[in-house]
Amino acid sequence: MSDRPRIYSAEVLVLRRRDLNEADSIFICYGEPVGKIDAIAKGVRKSKSRMRGHLEPLSVVRLMLARGRTLDVITQAETIDPHRFIRDDLERTYAGLYIVDLVDSATSAGLMHQHLYGLVRTALAGLDAGVEIASALIWFETRLLTVLGHELQLGRCVGCDNPLPEEPGFLSLKTGGITCRNCRGEAGAGRLLSVRAMKVARYARVASLREFVRVRIEPELADEMRRALDEALVYVLDREPPSRRYLDAALATAAKP
Amino acid sequence: MAASGSPTPEPITRLIEAFGTLPGVGPKSAQRLTYHILRVPREEAERLAAAIAGARERITYCRECYNYAEEEICRFCRDEDRDPSVICVVEQPLDILVIERASGFRGRYHVLHGVLNPMEGIGPEDIRIPELLARVQRGGVSEIIMATNPRLEGEATAMYVQRALTDADVRVTRLARGLPSGTDIEYADDITVSRAFEGRQNV
Numbered sequence: 001m002s003d004r005p006r007i008y009s010a011e012v013l014v015l016r017r018r019d020l021n022e023a024d025s026i027f028i029c030y031g032e033p034v035g036k037i038d039a040i041a042k043g044v045r046k047s048k049s050r051m052r053g054h055l056e057p058l059s060v061v062r063l064m065l066a067r068g069r070t071l072d073v074i075t076q077a078e079t080i081d082p083h084r085f086i087r088d089d090l091e092r093t094y095a096g097l098y099i100v101d102l103v104d105s106a107t108s109a110g111l112m113h114q115h116l117y118g119l120v121r122t123a124l125a126g127l128d129a130g131v132e133i134a135s136a137l138i139w140f141e142t143r144l145l146t147v148l149g150h151e152l153q154l155g156r157c158v159g160c161d162n163p164l165p166e167e168p169g170f171l172s173l174k175t176g177g178i179t180c181r182n183c184r185g186e187a188g189a190g191r192l193l194s195v196r197a198m199k200v201a202r203y204a205r206v207a208s209l210r211e212f213v214r215v216r217i218e219p220e221l222a223d224e225m226r227r228a229l230d231e232a233l234v235y236v237l238d239r240e241p242p243s244r245r246y247l248d249a250a251l252a253t254a255a256k257p
Numbered sequence: 258m259a260a261s262g263s264p265t266p267e268p269i270t271r272l273i274e275a276f277g278t279l280p281g282v283g284p285k286s287a288q289r290l291t292y293h294i295l296r297v298p299r300e301e302a303e304r305l306a307a308a309i310a311g312a313r314e315r316i317t318y319c320r321e322c323y324n325y326a327e328e329e330i331c332r333f334c335r336d337e338d339r340d341p342s343v344i345c346v347v348e349q350p351l352d353i354l355v356i357e358r359a360s361g362f363r364g365r366y367h368v369l370h371g372v373l374n375p376m377e378g379i380g381p382e383d384i385r386i387p388e389l390l391a392r393v394q395r396g397g398v399s400e401i402i403m404a405t406n407p408r409l410e411g412e413a414t415a416m417y418v419q420r421a422l423t424d425a426d427v428r429v430t431r432l433a434r435g436l437p438s439g440t441d442i443e444y445a446d447d448i449t450v451s452r453a454f455e456g457r458q459n460v
Contacts, residue, residue, distance in 0.1 A: 016376060021281030053446030057376075057409050079446045087409065087448070090416040094375060097409075101376045243375035253420070 006067050010034045011080065013120060014059050015104045019045065027055055027074065029063070030103055030120070035112030039065055041074040051077040058083050058096050060121065083128045091254050094247040095133045099123055099140060101241040102233065106148055116147050126209045133251065134222040135213040141229040142204035150236045152177050154202050159183020168192050171228055173235040197225050219255070269295070321392070323368040323385045325350045333366055340364045342399040346389060346418065348372055348406060356404065364402070367392065372410040373417055381417060389418065393425055400428045407434045407452075 012031030019025050024042045031037075044051050054061050054077040064076035086092040103120055107113065123140040127133065145151055157164055158177035169178035171191040178193060200221065204212055217225070234240045263270060269291060276287035294302050318324070319331035322344075326332070333339060333353070343364030347353055353366050371384040381387065392398065403418060405411035419429040435453030436445055445453075 050441075050444035053449045056446075056448075059446075079448075082447045084448060084451065087412060090413060090420055093409070093413045093416070097375050104376070241376075242378035246373075246375040246380050249380075 007075075008034075008065055008067070010037070010063050010065060012037070012061060012063060013100070013103070013117070013124075014055055014057050014061060015100050016057060017055065025055070026071065028104065029061075030107055030117065032112060032114075032117040036107040036109050037065075037072060038109060039063070039072040039074045040068070041077070044074075054079045056082070057100060058086060058093075058124070060124075081125070081128075083124055085128045085130065086124065091133055091247075091250050092127050094243065094250045095137060096124055096127055098137070098241065098243045098247045099127075101243040102141070102144060102237075105237045105239055105241050106144065113147055116144075119143050119147055122209055126213070131209065131213045134219075134226070135215070135217055136209065138200070138217070138222065138225050138229065139204045139207075139209050139212045141226075141233060142201055145229075145232055145236065146205060148236060150176065150232070151205070152201070152232065154178060154198055154205075157183055164198070166195055168194050169198060171231070173232055191228055191231060193228055194221070194224060196221055197228065200225060322366045323370060323388065324353060324366060338363070342397055343402065344389075344392070344398055344400070345402040345404050347404050348411065348414075352404065364400075369405070369414070372405055372408075372414045374410050381421075384414075386414075386418065386421070390421055393422060393427055398427050400430060403429065403431045407432075 010029075010031050012029035012034065014027055014029050015036075016028040017025050018028070020040065023045050024040055025044050026038055026040050028036070028038050041049075041051055041055055043049050044055060046052075051074065055074070059079055060081040060083075062078050062080055063074050065072045066075055083096065086096045099120060103116065107116070119140065123136055126136050126139075152171075153176055155164065156162060156177075157169070157180040158172055158175040159179045160183050162180065164178055165180060167181070169180060169192075170184045171193050172179050172184075173190075178198060200215065200217060203215065207215075230240075230244065265273075272291045272294065273284075273287045276282055276290045277284060279287075282290070294305070315327055316325050317327070317329070319326040319334055320329045321334040322331060324331045324333065328335075340363055344367050345356065345362060345364055346367045346369060347356070348369055348371065350368050353368070356362055367385065367389050369384045369386065369389070371379060373379060373381065373384070373386075389401075393401065401418065401422065403415035405414045415429075415431050422429055433456045434449070435456050436442065436449060442450065
């Protein structure tokens, strides 16, 4: 923060809002190159505030900020992308908030992860364009692990380093990948992953979101991958994002005939 | 300054700490409030203390709408001139005061005491949504007006209630959203402008 000029501009995704008092709110945002910032918007809660509608979670905005002693102050805000379609759909809102929740959990104030902002923008743009939610989340979560430096080794057994055979493997979070059945015990591996799940995960790492969502992922496979990715992310982040269970409930309700 | 112990008498320190727990009251404001209390006539301070204690002791939740009330049923739910088939759902009891002052609404209310906020771990069971659904289930309700705030969480809450009442024989509506009076289109955000267009009316 001390490297920034006194007045600066930043393109950010608004993650959260915390009401400070009857007029002001603090916004937690993430962008590049500023990273994660907490900034105060004075008077934003008043009905005549020009910034009010621009500073909503899930919106991508351009901010003008003034460096403050403890918190930077937002002096102007202009919406770049409000993700309108996400906001008009309950399941997409929950999915978008889950993505934001992951970003919030994965980042610390003042720090930036390279490629994270682009990844989040792509995932939210995809949800906003109507792509299938489960596929978008699998794609995002797989790539998030990579961006955070915890890419799962999916090609070779993390125990014996041999190419993984064409059979289900075992997820080992301690060693960061998949083990064959022979190395399962040594690597402390647990969850079984099907061959198809591993293939889809490998594809998620190399395909664009648009390409990835064309892959047909059956509900059972999506469920299997979701559980494995959730476990990996909780292990890496050392916390379970609170929004996950509400997303699961919303998707389960939507899936009922 | 004393060689040991706080320079400030303990009751003053405790009162500063107590004021500091109030939302929006920082250490300096807490100090100012404390010394103000010490300066005003004793009767005024005692009136404040009695008002705080009395509010906590005498106020409860209305059994029907969860507004604050002195009795089991609040005055809005008791009022037979109000239409019980139309329920306006708000986030906080304070919202009722604003609606009563500004509009001619003559139905009843339901107070959620919050909104859905997945990131903060607030789900439907943490606010008064189950009670609202139960109220509709009991019958006699023809319309639910969702008057939650036009923020992301308020919109999600409105959508959730609408979804939960899909199979119920009840109309779920949302307060109109658009440009607040006194503002300039120049500074309005995209969502506000697009909602204002959707809600346009004949002149």
